Amino acid sequence: MTIEGRCLCGKVRYEVRGDLTRAGSCHCSMCRRSHGAAFGTYASVPDGGFHWLAGEDDVTVYKSSPAGGRAFCRRCGSTLGAVENGELRWITLGTVDGDPGIRPQANIFVASKAPWHEITDDLPQFDEYPPSE
Ligand SMILES: [Zn+2]
Ligand SMILES: [Zn+2]
Secondary structure (H helix, E strand, C coil), X not given: CEEEEECCCCCCEEEEECCCCCEEEECCHHHHHHHCCCCEEEEECCCCCEEEEECHHHEEEEECCCCEEEEEECCCCCEEEEEECCEEEEEEHHHECCXXXXXXXXXXXXXXXXXXXXXXXXXXXXXXXXXXX
């Protein structure tokens, strides 16, 4: 399937061709700050499946770790995805238009979750990354 997403102001738009394969909510302090929320929910994009449709000039990548970064719209601040080694590998599910066809499969970095947030779903919880990574 093909899905589309956009930032809050609408200047930046993207599409993903092919099915999203994995999705999860990250409770680490960087994701919380980046989203201004209890957690960030991401889905992995298939190889070569991610494309900016509009507004790529307004996309800024904040380097939050040596190999990773967060792509956001410099006009409205929406966090659009996570970048690994210069490539956008994860989109934020909150910026998707309509149903992305995938549901979150796990809560990760639960050891650093916000003290004011209680996880109430039944998904597996991992203190950091799942063991398979
Ligand atoms: Zn924007
Ligand atoms: Zn995180």
